[in-house]
Amino acid sequence: MSDLAPFVAAALKDKVVAELLEENRRLKRQVDSFQRVRITGKNGFxxxxxxxxxxxxxxxxxxWVVRLPTAATTVSPLVEPIPCPMSQLADCEVHVGNFRNMTCRDFQDCFFDGNPKGYFSLFATKGLWLCCYLDGVSDPHYRALCRAAATQETVHEILRTHFDDPMEDLNVYFTHLTFCGGSASEAIRHLELLPEQPHAHAQEDASL
Known part of the structure; x- marks a missing residue:
């Protein structure tokens, strides 16, 4: 048995090292997941x-602007981007880290003016801009969207009631997600990127 001891020890060491490497990879995947923003369908898929x-x-x-990769950009995608059918846009969800931040129907404003044809922006008062591109939209349909955005009170009404059948077959690509003001700090807290505040320890020490 003593002659086998070095081989057994080496095998155990290799097993421990392999397990540590796998645990390190698992933790890295978890951290990477916490730092991602995603635009998804209903219920995250x-x-x-x-x-x-x-x-x-x-x-x-x-x-803070996060440029989302599309087939037309040079940004290296973490996942292969796929288009969203226009008929499903209202149910799309914005995820920050592992938190579902909001759905597209919850945005308060929709802007077309000042954008090139096909581009539009959804804005939420909590400080989020979601920039989108409607692929293949015709001039009449785009003008109808501009009029709807100027007259309707909610994004939900625009997305649900102002598209005829041909437009529902069009695809939407998501190009940018912008965090304005306090929304950037909120996102960072969700992503666990902010260091612990130093005054927290001071308050604890003072109470002792």
């Missing part, structure tokens, strides 16, 4: 677009 929050860019206004 399918995933239409996904990117790492930390790879976003700041703007001059102090906002």
């Amino acid at each position: 399918p995933v239409y677009a996904e990117h790492d929050f930390a790879l976003g860019k700041p703007t001059d206004h102090g906002w």
Whole structure:
């Protein structure tokens, strides 16, 4: 048995190392998941677009822009982006980390003015801009969308009641998700990227 001891020890060491490496990979996948923003269908499936929050860019206004990869961009996708049918847009969900932030029907405003044809933006008062591209929309349909956005009070009404059958067959691509003001800090807290506040320890020490 003593002659086999070195071989047994080496085998056990290899097994421990392999298990540690696998645990490290699992933890890295978990951390990566916490740092992602996703646009998904209802109940989180399918995933239409996904990117790492930390790879976003700041703007001059102090906002944080996460550019979502599409077939027309050079951003390397974490998942292969797929188009969302226009008829399903209202049920799409915005996920920040492992939190479902809101659905598209919950956005308060829809903007077409000032955008190139096909592009439009959904805005939420909590500080989120979701920029979209409606692929293959005709000029008459696009003008109808602009009129609807100017007259309807809610995004839900626009998305649900102002599309005829041909437009429901069009596809939407998600291009940018912008965090304005406090929404960026909220997202960072959800993604666990903020360091612990130093005054927390001071308060604890003071209470002792």
